[in-house]
Amino acid sequence: MKQWRFEISSKQGFPDVGGRDVLEDIRQLNIDSVEDVVSEKVYLIEADFDRAFAERVAGELLSDSVCQDWHIGKSGVPAGPMAATLIEVHLKSGVTDPAAESVRAALSDMGAGKVDSVxxxxxxxxxxTVSDAERETIARRILANDCIEDVIYPGAPGDADPPSPHVEPYQMKLTEIPICGLSDAQLMQISKEKDMFLNLKEMQTIQAYYCDLDREPTDVELETLAQTWSEHCVHKTLKSSVDMELDGKKIHFDNLIKETIFRATKDLNKNWCISVFADNAGVIEFDDEHAVCFKVETHNHPSALDPYGGAATGIGGVIRDPMGTGMGAMPVANTDIFCFARPDMKLEDVPKGVLHPRRIMKGVVAGVRDYGNRMGIPTVNGALYFDDRYLSNPLVFCGNVGLIPRQKCFKNPQAGNLVIVVGGRTGRDGIHGATFSSGEMTHEHETIFSHAVQIGNAITEKKMLDTLLQARDANLYEAITDCGAGGLSSAVGEMGEKLGAEVDLEKVPLKYAGLSYTEIWISEAQERMVIAVKPENLDAIMAIFNAENVEATVIGQFTGDKKLTLRYNGTQVGQLEMDFLHEGICKYDRKAKWETKKLSEPVLPEKDNYNDDLHKILSSYNVASKEWVIRQYDHEVQGGSVIKPLMGTDNDGPMDAAVIRPKYEHDKGVSLSCGMNPCYGDIDPYWMALAGIDEAIRNLVCVGTNPERIALLDNYCWGDCTRPEMLGALVRASQACYDGAMGFGAPFISGKDSLNNEFVCDDGTRIAIPYTLLISAIGLVDDINTCVTMDAKQPGNLIFAVGLTKNELGGSHFYKVNGELGANVPKTDVKSAAQTAKRIHKAIITGLVRSCHDCSEGGLAVALAEMAFAGGYGIEADLRGLPASDDCMKTDSLLFSESNSRYLVEVDPPNYDAFARLMLNIPFGQVGEVIKDKKLLIHNGIQKTVIDVELNALKAAWQKPLAW
Amino acid sequence: MDNVKAIVLRAAGINCDMETEHALRLAGAQAERIHINRVIDNPAMLDNYQIMVFPGGFSYGDDVAAGKILANQVVRHLSDILHKFIEDGKLVLGICNGFQVMIKTGIVPGLNGAGALSLTEHVVTLTNNDSGKFEDRWVYLLPGAERCVFVEPGKRIYLPIAHGEGKIVTNNEDTLNRMKQQGLVAFRYVDADGNEGGFPVNPNGSQDSIAALTDLTGRAMGMMPHPERCVRWTQHPHWTRLKNREGFADGMTIFANAVNYVKENF
Known part of the structure; x- marks a missing residue:
């Protein structure tokens, strides 16, 4: 077999955008000696064809005759006076190469004969002129990721060959791990050596189980237990019993989550909730025929190591949640929320083993972009949050909404059903992802856990989705779930929980040889789903998969003996009681403690005007325009977008929530939003959580969502909860979730937590992320034609403020830009907030509202500025019209207080009376008017103008920080 | 004929097939989404259709280059039947990835002759946006070709683009001049007043602001913008600001013209 090497480069005169981007990144590193960068694509193909055919491959398939040149073989340093350095980046052996499969298919179409590898x-x-050290920096910091890629310097001393695509075949060897009779210390050593992240109590439970059976566990049995019992999979912290001490007062929970978040859902008992906290996503009614399901997941640890791959598989993974909910949903929208450190942080402030936040951000955005766009699912909602405590633990939340027929919302696997794995092949990627993501990160993670990183291939998932929906509609399977964390181990283990299952591991199709039975079982290779199929439906379902080149393989069956039996080539390699696997995990008692912080308000002098503060807040990363990110996502594919992330006269105004119309048949819509404010958590996580709920809900209400039909998702990202103070903060947030859900009548339907988001630096210091609770909200819009946007529409229209402005600058952006934290964190009055939301909704659906915007980060002044520049009209306002509490007197509080539950509403003057009647008994007041003059003018009384700025300047300040 | 039939071709990674089918149905066609494997199994099935659409998406992940692998498949398996389809006077429309496929098979601009498919003899291609990244934004389009059946001469329309490889480049000035002289430029990117301009008016840096190309017959057209994403007013980014939202939105022009052409000519 001959190894062909093809090099594809841009023709003279045609821009090389890849090279240009790298050059820009090199300049960011302050390396000035590189004058230009040329980028080329390299294909390495092992095949039987001859030179003439290779030339056809180069000319017809791999290059574009208009703008590219091709070269067969290895070209050296280009001729010319300038010094040149070559760097090649190859995937490590065993890492999935998404392009390989397509190229193979095309070669086969060309009649290439046998092709061994691509x-x-x-x-x-x-x-x-580049020094060796600079070359190394450029290669490691910009071009390659050590986790998944190898760097080669062709022509340089020590020039190596590319990593071999071939792997040694696997020789079956049954491995037992003796644990009976081991001491506690020895048990913990095994847990650590095998990256199982099981604690002593769990190891002891396992030890006792095997001592009773009078045998030792095999490696695959231990691994299965470690995956199934990982924090990532069972959420043992949130389910544990907690003794809480709140300011000295004792509170006991038998099961924290059941008595807070779940309890609200139970107490509210909404008949439109179809399936909550039970399946891969929460399911609620949409119309008579369909339901919608919603899930948000985090993919933090993998994204810290490999931002592109980690984020891509984050979105790829969460898309499989609705696909694996009930009998499978069709994904209709994505949402993405990221938390990073400031992207302009100095390189030397980034600890060892950590990627620079700008590189993480660019990689994460590109990963979500490439996967989400390829799947053809619009990314309609999102948020970015910056805080330097996310430096070593960036957070990547990915969510997906699916549309599912009402009669397909539940699974029904039965004994005798075949276990079929569909989609991608299994490789060594993503081993130990579930356990790894349950532990804390250290500076050594970059090397130790490189195998936990997964590589996605969206087209494999898209093909699988296309065929699965056909199979679902033909009623050809009984149950479906995704292979997520824990791989087949979790998928088969969960689906067979009540039945039992046997699996022949050698039948699982592999990407390459050499995987042990344990690796096959726990690999988290992407794009795989497991379905349960009646034997009589096998031929029909396989025909659907074959018709569109989707791989599907029978690997076992569900038995009815309530045991999980694993075999490899006929040898039993593991057997576990389903009962022990799923119920054997010990229950935890934890201690939690929260003491309300003793903080004080700063004394800031009254200023003549606040133009500078407004500019600074608009230019702060958290408030600034996210257009650079949003434009890279396809937010209109599927043709359902109603409220897009950016609208207004120049298509650049920040919308409060997204609305899609998921069905072609009618005008009912689904709306999505989120709320999160880690800053408030620095004062009190209770009020932080409540503010998040209020923000998510009022965002939905602003665009026209029916507040009676809103459901919530919780995603906790926290530090090490074995510390009582850390858990205490989580308990406070959970209590707020209960109170918020009850107050708004908005049940939680799904959630997920990611704990241990801490980083241990090489000098031993620990960095924990701020308490981060993402609240995602999904709502129904009865008629999308009634939706409103936040951009000011018409000069002469009146602007009303609805909801009370209080003296609540604690944790605000105004304090932040002035270097303060403060004490008066916004406290949501849930009862009045819910009432306000209902009235605003009424006003919107009766057509009284021309635009509506929520007051959030940056308060009234920022909200008015955004309405004005999004609409292209000025606004003139007077703070005397603002409904404010008695203790809210100062100009800065009136302008920038971040009190919750406030809306700005634009009303046509003829509708004034009707609107005022609707707002009866709710704090509201006319604060201003839309004007032709492109200015934001805010007065505080007749003599005093506290804001006076041109809209262009405000918009520029807001757009500049992330206009990359 | 009243019974206009349209085939929307699916393939691995194609993802705008549903909304394209929906737009064709709104325009009065009987539209069906069919996987390319079925057409390769039975090419004669194309005889049943008068309109063929290559919809948007990322066929085969845009591996190698956008549309390239699918173009390879089309040329290897469907050259003859497609040639006949076009010779029979039928219509072919490519949107976004579909345009990339049509360019990379040579269906448009078809300078080698209408319907003559090829993988090598190209003088025009679509390559990386000048911005170097995928972008979703709205653009104004001004028709440039009188003859193209999909176009309503003089009518400026507003549609979204969503692509990373949408920049039209030609091998030399001559080719560009030939395309202009022969009326093959179906749409150009313009601003709200109808003038050409730099980024973002021309969102990808296309030569001569070209957004869409037709062939010599005017019956095959490829376009980067997505007409199927702007058939209802609530898809329009200014819909909450618009006073008049009667009828269909701008993108419907393309589908309605196609369906009406078939009705009148078959």
Whole structure:
């Protein structure tokens, strides 16, 4: 077999955008000696064809005759006076190469005969004098990721060959791990050595189980237990019993989550909730025929190591949640929320083993972009939050909404059903992802856990989705779930929980040889789903998969003996009681403690005007325009977008929530939003959580959502909860979730937590992330034609403020830009907030509202500025019209207080009376008027103008920080 | 004929097939989404249709280059039947990834002759946006070709683009001049007043602001913008600001013209 090497480069005169981007990144590193960068694509193909055919492959398939040149073989340093350095980036052996499969298919279409392997690589030519150290920095910091890629310097001393695509075949060897009779210390050593992250109590439970059975566990049995019992999979912290001490007062929970978040859902008992906290996503009614399901997951640890791959598989994974809910939903919308450190942080302030936040952000955005866009699912909602405590633990939340027929909302696997794995092949990628993501990160994670990183291939998932929906509608399977964390181990283990299952592991199709039975079982290779199929439906379902080149393989069956039996080539390699696997995990008692912080309000002098503060807040990363990110996502595919992330006269105004119309048949809509404010958590996580709920709900209400039909999701990202103070904060937030859900009548339907988001630096210091609770909200819009946007519509229209402004600058952006935290965190009055939401909704659906915007980060002044520049009209306002509490007197509080539950509403003057009647008994007041003059003018009384700025300047300040 | 039939071709990674089918139905066609494997199994099935659409998406992940692998498949398996389809006077429309496929098969601009498919003899291609990244934004389009059946001469329309490889480049000035002289430029990117301009008016840096190309017959057209994403007013980014929201939105022009052409000519 001959190894062909093809190099594809841009023709003279045609721009090389890849090279240009790298050059820009090199300049960001302050390396000035590189004058230009040329990027090339490299294909390594092992095949039987001859030179003439290879030339056809180069000319017809791999290159574009208009703008690209091809070269067969290895080209050296380009001729010319300038010094040149070559760098090649190859995927490590065993890492999935998404392009390989497509190229293989195309080669087969060309009649290439036998093709052994296809690998792609990237080649860079750096022009200019580059030192060895600079070359190394450029390669490691910009071009390659050590986790998944190898760097080669062709022509340089020590030049290596690309990693081999071939792997040694696996020799079956049954491995037992003796644990009976081991001491506690020895048990913990095994847990640590095998990256199982099981604690002593769990190891002891396992030890006792095997001592009773009078045998030792096999490696695959221990691994299965470790996956199934991982924090990531069972959420043992939130389910534990907690003794809480709140300011000295004792509170006991038998099961924390059941008595807070779940309890609200139970107490509210909404008949439109179809399936909550039971399946891969929460399911609520949409119309008579369909339901919608919603799930948000985090993919933090993998994204810290490999931002692109981690984020791509984050979105890829969460898309499989609705696909694996009930009998499978069709994904209709994505949502993405990221938390990073400031992207302009100095390179030397980034600890060892951590990627620079700008690189993480660019990689994460690109990963979500490439996967989400390829899946053809619109990314309609999102948020970015910046805080330096996310430096070593960036947070990547990915969510997906699916549409599912009402009669397909539940699974029904039965004994005798075949276990079929569909979609991608299994490789060594993503081993120990579930356990790894349950532990804390250290500076050594970059090397130790490189195998936990997964590589996605969206097209494999899209093909699988296309065929699964056909199979679902033909009633050809009985149950479906995704292979997520824990791989087949979790998928088969969960689906067979009540039945038992036997699996022949050698039948699982592999990407390459060499995987042990344990690796096959716990691999978290992407794009795989497991279905349960009646034997009589096998031929029909396989025909559907074959018709569109989707791989599906019978690997076992569900038995009815309530045991999980694993075999490899006929040898039993593991057997576990389903009961022990799922119920054997010990229950935990934890201590939690929260003492309300003793903080004080700063004394800031009254200023003549606040133009500078407003500019600073608009330019702060959290408030600034996210257009650079949003434009890279396809938010209109499927043709359902109603409220897009950016609208207004120049399509650049920040909308409060997204609305889609998921069905072509009628005008009912689904709306999505989120709320999160880690800053408030620095004062009190209770009020932080409540503010998040209020924000998510009022965002939905602003665009026209029916507040009676809103459901919530919780995603906790926290630090190490074995510390009572850390858990205490989580308990406070959970109590707020209960109070918020009850107050608004908005049940939680799904959630997930990611704990241990801490980083241990090489000097031993720990960095924990701020308490981060993401509240995602999903709502129904009865008629999308009634939706409103936040951009000011018409000069002469009146602007009303609805909801009370209080002296609540604690944790605000105004304090932040002035270097303060404060004490008066916004406290939501849930009862009045719910009432206000209902009235606003009434006003919107009766057509009284021309635009509506919520007051959030940056308060009234920022909200008015955004309405004005989004609409292209000025606003003139007077703070005397603002309904404010008695203790809210100062100009800065009136302008920038972040009190919750407030709306700004634009009303046509003829509708004034009707609107005022609707707002009876709710704090509201006319604060201003839309004007032709493109200015934001805010007065505080006749003599005093406290804001006076041109809209262009405000918009520029808001757009500049992230206009990359 | 009243019974206009349209085929929307699916393939691995194609993802705008549903909304394209929906738009064709709104325009009065009987539209069906069919996987390319079925057409390769039975090419004669194309005889039943008068309109063929290559919809948007990321066929085969845009591996190698956008549309390239699907173009390879089309040329290897469907060259003859597609040639006949176009010769029979039928219509072919490519949107976004579909345009990329049509360019990379040579269906448009078809300078080698209408319906003559090829993978190599190209003088025009679609390559990376000047911005170097995928972008979703709205653009104004001004028709440039009188003859193209999909176009309503003089009518400026507003549609979204969503692509990373949408920049039209030609091998030389001559090719560009030939395309202009022969009336093959179906749409150009313009601003709200109808003038050409730099980024973002021309969102990808296309030569001569070209957004869409037709072939010599005017019956095959490929376009980067997505007409199927702007058939109802609530898809329009200014819909909450618009006073008049009667009838269909701008993108419907393309589908309605196609369906009406078939009605009148078959």
């Amino acid at each position: 690998r792609t690589a990237r080649k860079y030519v750096l022009l200019g």
